[in-house]
Amino acid sequence: MNRFVLPLAVFVLMVGLLGYGLRLDPKKVPSPLIDKPAPEFSLAMLDDPTRQLSTADMSGQVWVLNVWASWCVSCRAEHEVISLLANKNLVTVVGLNYKDEPADATRWLQQFGNPYATSVIDRDGRVGIDWGVYGVPETFVIGADGMIKYKHIGPVTHESLEQKIMPVLKELLS
Amino acid sequence: MIPEIGQFALLIALSIAVIQALVPLAGASLGVQRWIALARPAALAQLLFVGLSYACLTWAFISHDFSVLYVAKNSNSALPLIYRISGVWGSHEGSLLLWALVLALWTGAVAVFTPNVPSAMRARVLAVLGLVSCGFLLFIIITSNPFERLFPAAAEGSDLNPLLQDIGLAIHPPMLYLGYVGFSVAFAFSIAALISGQVDSAWARWSRPWTNIAWLFLTLGIALGSWWAYYELGWGGWWFWDPVENASFMPWLVGIALMHSLAITEKRGTFKAWTALLAIFAFALSLLGTFLVRSGVLTSVHAFASDPGRGIFILGFLVLVVGGSLTLYAWRAPLLKSAAQTSLLSRDGALLLNNVFLTVATSAILLGTLYPIAIDAMGGKISVGPPYFNLMFVTLTAPLGVLMGIGMLIRWKSDSLGRLGSKLKIPALIVLVLALLLSLALPQWIWGAYLGIAMALWIAVTAGIAIYERFHNRALLSTLRSTPAGFYGMLLGHLGIGVFIIGVTLTSLYNQEKDLRMAPGDTYSVAGYEFTFHGVRDFNVDNYVATRGGFTVRSESGDFKVDLFPEKRTYPVQTMPMTEAAIDAGLARDLFIALGEPLDKEGAWAVRIYYKPFIRWIWLGAIIMAIGGLFGASDRRYRRLARSTSVDTEAAERAA
Numbered sequence: 030m031n032r033f034v035l036p037l038a039v040f041v042l043m044v045g046l047l048g049y050g051l052r053l054d055p056k057k058v059p060s061p062l063i064d065k066p067a068p069e070f071s072l073a074m075l076d077d078p079t080r081q082l083s084t085a086d087m088s089g090q091v092w093v094l095n096v097w098a099s100w101c102v103s104c105r106a107e108h109e110v111i112s113l114l115a116n117k118n119l120v121t122v123v124g125l126n127y128k129d130e131p132a133d134a135t136r137w138l139q140q141f142g143n144p145y146a147t148s149v150i151d152r153d154g155r156v157g158i159d160w161g162v163y164g165v166p167e168t169f170v171i172g173a174d175g176m177i178k179y180k181h182i183g184p185v186t187h188e189s190l191e192q193k194i195m196p197v198l199k200e201l202l203s
Numbered sequence: 204m205i206p207e208i209g210q211f212a213l214l215i216a217l218s219i220a221v222i223q224a225l226v227p228l229a230g231a232s233l234g235v236q237r238w239i240a241l242a243r244p245a246a247l248a249q250l251l252f253v254g255l256s257y258a259c260l261t262w263a264f265i266s267h268d269f270s271v272l273y274v275a276k277n278s279n280s281a282l283p284l285i286y287r288i289s290g291v292w293g294s295h296e297g298s299l300l301l302w303a304l305v306l307a308l309w310t311g312a313v314a315v316f317t318p319n320v321p322s323a324m325r326a327r328v329l330a331v332l333g334l335v336s337c338g339f340l341l342f343i344i345i346t347s348n349p350f351e352r353l354f355p356a357a358a359e360g361s362d363l364n365p366l367l368q369d370i371g372l373a374i375h376p377p378m379l380y381l382g383y384v385g386f387s388v389a390f391a392f393s394i395a396a397l398i399s400g401q402v403d404s405a406w407a408r409w410s411r412p413w414t415n416i417a418w419l420f421l422t423l424g425i426a427l428g429s430w431w432a433y434y435e436l437g438w439g440g441w442w443f444w445d446p447v448e449n450a451s452f453m454p455w456l457v458g459i460a461l462m463h464s465l466a467i468t469e470k471r472g473t474f475k476a477w478t479a480l481l482a483i484f485a486f487a488l489s490l491l492g493t494f495l496v497r498s499g500v501l502t503s504v505h506a507f508a509s510d511p512g513r514g515i516f517i518l519g520f521l522v523l524v525v526g527g528s529l530t531l532y533a534w535r536a537p538l539l540k541s542a543a544q545t546s547l548l549s550r551d552g553a554l555l556l557n558n559v560f561l562t563v564a565t566s567a568i569l570l571g572t573l574y575p576i577a578i579d580a581m582g583g584k585i586s587v588g589p590p591y592f593n594l595m596f597v598t599l600t601a602p603l604g605v606l607m608g609i610g611m612l613i614r615w616k617s618d619s620l621g622r623l624g625s626k627l628k629i630p631a632l633i634v635l636v637l638a639l640l641l642s643l644a645l646p647q648w649i650w651g652a653y654l655g656i657a658m659a660l661w662i663a664v665t666a667g668i669a670i671y672e673r674f675h676n677r678a679l680l681s682t683l684r685s686t687p688a689g690f691y692g693m694l695l696g697h698l699g700i701g702v703f704i705i706g707v708t709l710t711s712l713y714n715q716e717k718d719l720r721m722a723p724g725d726t727y728s729v730a731g732y733e734f735t736f737h738g739v740r741d742f743n744v745d746n747y748v749a750t751r752g753g754f755t756v757r758s759e760s761g762d763f764k765v766d767l768f769p770e771k772r773t774y775p776v777q778t779m780p781m782t783e784a785a786i787d788a789g790l791a792r793d794l795f796i797a798l799g800e801p802l803d804k805e806g807a808w809a810v811r812i813y814y815k816p817f818i819r820w821i822w823l824g825a826i827i828m829a830i831g832g833l834f835g836a837s838d839r840r841y842r843r844l845a846r847s848t849s850v851d852t853e854a855a856e857r858a859a
Contacts, residue, residue: 031533031537033476033532033533033536033537034533036480036483036484036529036532036533037526037529037530037532037533040487040525040526040529041526043573044518044521044522044526046573046576046577047494047518047521047573047576048518049576050573050576051514051515051518100780128800
């Protein structure tokens with residue numbers, strides 16, 4: 030092989046790499062929290078701020094934590110899918126209302142419908158930091174043992190619900 | 204009706220592109236004059252129809268035609284006219300159409316402004332451009348039709364991404380594309396030359412002005428993007444080593460290498476194969492950039508319109524264009540012989556060294572950009588951060604600064620160490636001492652600052668000597684007249700780098716950042732300036748609501764006072780909060796205030812204050828470089844000599 034073929038060879042290698050890269054999903058960042066205990070919180074409920082919900086209340090059951098906010102466009106996009114999940118009555122879906130005005134959040138739920146068993150208020154985003162939230166929406170699946178089993182970044186679509194989240198839930202519930 | 208005309212025009216443009224690609228190419232190899240003559244009208248007709256198509260989409264935007272899906276997604280009836288015009292390239296489909304339009308413009312320019320290029324050569328160049336155009340038009344028509352109808356029509360559009368509603372970003376993509384796509388001309392010349400076997404000085408001379416102009420647009424495009432990121436993203440940064448930034452930076456670096464290597468090939472007839480290869484690289488990297496931006500292979504702040512299906516198409520196109528070119532290169536390049544021997548201690552050698560450093564630096568960036576995919580392929584997940592890029596890039600390009608000074612003074616063909624040494628000894632000493640004095644005047648001694656200042660001074664002093672050598676002992680007027688524009692282009696380009704180095708060094712080493720909690724009435728002091736916060740007020744503007752903070756800034760000595768109003772904007776249609784920083788700009792420093800989030804009921808806000816010394820020099824340097832590029836391209840010898848020498852070299856080659 031002479032040196033004039035070298036650029037072509039390097040290019041072929043690179044194309045292989047790029048072709049492989051196309052099949053990957055750059056949004057799929059594994060959370061370091063997977064299979065770690067869900068970070069604890071105890072927060073006021075949106076519908077009744079005098080009451081608190083804590084992670085301890087949820088222990089012993091499989092549940093889903095959906096991080097949302099009234100200012101988040103994608104949350105509106107996934108709202109339908111989250112409602113679908115909640116209506117299956119398989120698991121409790123808890124909302125984490127992230128960096129939001131409670132009044133706005135309540136109005137948002139009234140306008141679009143409330144899929145959540147309850148939403149808790151994380152106004153300054155501190156709990157969000159513990160959970161490693163870096164964009165809204167994010168969705169966590171927590172097992173009966175209190176461990177985070179799955180994390181979904183970005184809006185949940187019908188596809189990702191059926192292909193990613195439901196299998197995890199089914200396995201946990203069986 | 205109008206959108207359908209647009210789509211139909213696109214189909215016609217594609218058919219013309221097929222003709223433009225095939226017939227002249229066949230004509231040039233078979234020597235059929237009538238087929239060769241078809242290249243020019245075909246190129247112009249293609250420009251006409253792509254332009255018509257583009258105009259139709261623009262009209263759909265201006266007239267609020269929300270029955271067109273793309274318009275409904277990227278416009279809104281409250282959107283000001285200027286952003287309706289720039290909204291055309293606000294998302295995937297339209298920006299591809301802009302790509303095609305820019306390619307058609309370059310092609311048309313080649314058809315018109317190459318009177319000195321032999322018609323067979325021009326036909327081949329236009330044919331290669333036609334091939335590229337075929338690929339892009341097919342891509343648009345098959346995967347990304349901007350004229351797709353929405354039925355029933357939307358009552359209201361979902362508005363342009365607020366990030367793009369800014370004048371800096373409105374003109375950033377066209378500039379960048381003019382640069383990216385402009386490298387297709389040098390690429391087409393290179394391919395045409397490889398096909399015909401005529402890789403010689405004349406070919407280098409034809410390619411040079413086109414390369415210069417493409418590069419100057421790319422320079423301006425990148426600078427605009429950097430400037431926009433600085434004032435709009437609210438982080439106060441000007442470069443993030445984001446994959447998409449890298450994608451534009453790599454062709455820019457290779458473009459510099461190409462400009463220099465074309466200079467050697469034109470002047471000395473050497474490094475032909477290498478120059479041809481660089482021209483292929485520059486365009487390949489432009490295409491790679493398009494692939495990275497449009498396919499969503501890499502996560503980046505720019506990835507707002509990515510789709511793997513489109514990625515496969517672009518990858519296939521990349522394989523055809525670049526793979527085909529490199530195969531052609533592997534086949535034809537071994538036949539190229541250099542006309543002359545090269546001594547390493549000569550301007551040829553210095554330029555070669557410049558090429559080595561630039562190519563290695565580009566490879567390092569390419570590696571860092573693609574490495575996350577490679578790791579991902581092996582099951583890991585990492586992202587390569589600025590520390591890698593900063594270290595690699597600064598280490599690899601620092602020698603270039605020294606080389607730049609020497610390169611301006613060293614002789615072509617061969618030089619002697621003694622001559623160079625005696626010429627450079629005193630200037631080097633002056634530079635080192637002067638840099639020492641200037642660095643001591645800075646608030647704090649940092650070695651990096653000393654080196655940066657010395658580097659910039661070195662470039663300035665050697666440029667001064669180059670001017671002195673050209674003008675001393677000669678009549679001023681006649682020397683002025685006889686000095687080619689390329690000489691000034693070279694000086695300006697290098698001085699621009701010097702100005703840029705000062706900006707980068709001082710900004711990164713001496714900037715001060717403060718994240719503060721400020722309640723109305725609070726005063727805080729940063730870098731000798733007192734910042735007083737007066738509270739915020741809400742305003743309703745066109746299509747957004749602004750929360751505007753009031754600040755007064757005074758210098759501690761009391762002779763400077765300015766009011767600044769940073770904003771948080773909310774665009775109701777997309778409910779997206781935007782930070783609009785307030786900046787007091789100056790040649791020696793910028794004062795930068797960005798509003799964060801409201802913190803409590805007393806009206807306290809998170810506030811970020813930056814003091815950025817000499818940051819304007821970064822963009823000033825880029826502007827000077829671009830002007831240099833313009834001077835280089837306007838050298839009259841590209842117009843005057845082209846005809847005679849192309850005949851000469853052809854005759855010489857036949858004789859040899």
